Amino acid sequence: MTVDTGENTAGSPTALPKAPDAIELRHLRAFVTVAEELNFGRAATRLYVSQPALSRQISGLERLVGCDLLRRTTHRVELTLAGEALLDRARRILGDVDEAVSATRAVGGELLARIAKYWKPLDDPDPELQVLRDAYEDLHARFPPPPEVRIRPINAGGVSSLLLTPEQPIDATVLFLHGGGYISGSAFGYRALVGALATAAHTTALLPDYRLAPEHPFPAAVEDALSAYRWLLDTGTDPGRIILVGDSVGAHLTMSTLIRLKEQELPLPAAVVSLCPGIDLHCSSHTGHEQKAHGERIVEPGKVTAEQIQRRIIGDYLAGHPDDDPVVAPLRADLSGLPPLLVQVGTGDTHLTDAHQLVDHARAHGVDVRLELYPVATHNFHLFRSFLPEAADALEHAGRFIREQVTDGGARAGVRTTA
Numbered sequence: 001m002t003v004d005t006g007e008n009t010a011g012s013p014t015a016l017p018k019a020p021d022a023i024e025l026r027h028l029r030a031f032v033t034v035a036e037e038l039n040f041g042r043a044a045t046r047l048y049v050s051q052p053a054l055s056r057q058i059s060g061l062e063r064l065v066g067c068d069l070l071r072r073t074t075h076r077v078e079l080t081l082a083g084e085a086l087l088d089r090a091r092r093i094l095g096d097v098d099e100a101v102s103a104t105r106a107v108g109g110e111l112l113a114r115i116a117k118y119w120k121p122l123d124d125p126d127p128e129l130q131v132l133r134d135a136y137e138d139l140h141a142r143f144p145p146p147p148e149v150r151i152r153p154i155n156a157g158g159v160s161s162l163l164l165t166p167e168q169p170i171d172a173t174v175l176f177l178h179g180g181g182y183i184s185g186s187a188f189g190y191r192a193l194v195g196a197l198a199t200a201a202h203t204t205a206l207l208p209d210y211r212l213a214p215e216h217p218f219p220a221a222v223e224d225a226l227s228a229y230r231w232l233l234d235t236g237t238d239p240g241r242i243i244l245v246g247d248s249v250g251a252h253l254t255m256s257t258l259i260r261l262k263e264q265e266l267p268l269p270a271a272v273v274s275l276c277p278g279i280d281l282h283c284s285s286h287t288g289h290e291q292k293a294h295g296e297r298i299v300e301p302g303k304v305t306a307e308q309i310q311r312r313i314i315g316d317y318l319a320g321h322p323d324d325d326p327v328v329a330p331l332r333a334d335l336s337g338l339p340p341l342l343v344q345v346g347t348g349d350t351h352l353t354d355a356h357q358l359v360d361h362a363r364a365h366g367v368d369v370r371l372e373l374y375p376v377a378t379h380n381f382h383l384f385r386s387f388l389p390e391a392a393d394a395l396e397h398a399g400r401f402i403r404e405q406v407t408d409g410g411a412r413a414g415v416r417t418t419a
Contacts, residue, residue, distance in 0.1 A: 145192045175225075176197070241406050336367075
């Protein structure tokens with residue numbers, strides 16, 4: 001706020017001092033409550049604080065504004081003229097903040113409801129395989145790929161794939177391995193998410209249509225991922241300009257691929273990005289949607305649990321292959337020597353513990369790891385980037401990480417929590 005005193009011959013306004021930055025909402029709320037009650041005891045009861053604490057807040061506010069707001073005597077509390085001047089304005093400020101918070105919560109609730117609606121067709125407790133696959137494709141079909149991304153089919157070392165190219169890409173390639181529990185998902189369905197990531201990273205993206213279980217159990221998916229990677233190398237792509245990315249179980253496949261690359265002594269990519277990684281195939285760390293009460297999981301009689309479904313899916317994928325093989329159990333594998341790793345996950349993701357375990361295990365083996373947590377209560381939240389701000393933000397951060405790794409060797413590792 002500025003005011004013209006009339007004494008400035010140049011006619012320029014003279015700025016009044018700004019409100020001190022140290023004034024907090026709790027100060028204003030304490031003041032308004034006392035002013036309405038004109039009684040510290042009743043005001044303290046309304047605010048669920050002690051009277052001494054409330055008195056300290058009022059005194060602190062008076063020090064910050066530089067004048068008395070209340071007159072206190074043994075028997076009564078009165079507003080000063082300064083207090084009267086502040087009261088209505090403080091009420092409006094608090095009202096605006098409360099309205100903003102309410103609106104934000106309403107939008108957040110609407111977004112979560114919208115996401116739940118998208119996931120609902122996949123909530124069948126015991127779906128037929130083709131029904132599940134169709135539902136997963138329908139989910140992805142709701143989100144078109146960015147129009148500026150050019151998409152063309154390509155044969156990548158014998159693996160049917162899509163090549164996605166944004167406008168003016170840098171000299172780098174994302175090799176994206178899609179999720180879907182090893183039994184669903186497709187390159188065609190993932191065009192939107194991978195196109196958005198390619199746009200954020202300014203890189204070309206190779207999206208293999210790796211073979212699915214149960215028709216093609218382990219190691220078919222790993223072999224296809226390796227074939228696509230080798231094709232990039234054979235066509236002249238510098239491994240230092242390849243970034244391996246996967247979402248959900250696709251992140252598990254990226255780790256399996258890296259372990260195989262180490263075993264075969266092939267050059268490793270520049271970096272790895274894991275989006276909501278599903279690393280624990282047996283869900284021993286699953287923090288699933290079934291709620292817990294008094295330490296016991298609540299499951300309706302006769303209902304198939306998420307763990308049972310997961311065990312069935314993994315049984316289809318492993319088809320009898322030992323589940324302690326490090327290639328399919330990355331949390332038991334030696335990850336030393338792997339390139340920098342970015343892990344992004346929602347704080348309400350069913351696989352949040354998986355992400356933490358992957359980060360801890362990788363760090364224990366000396367891997368340069370960055371963990372980013374987003375306040376989202378769903379798995380694979382990146383799919384909803386067209387309307388979910390956290391998803392759009394996460395993809396931008398992933399794109400920036402990718403560019404860092406292929407231009408200057410990467411940024412310092414750390415943990416970042418978004419708010």
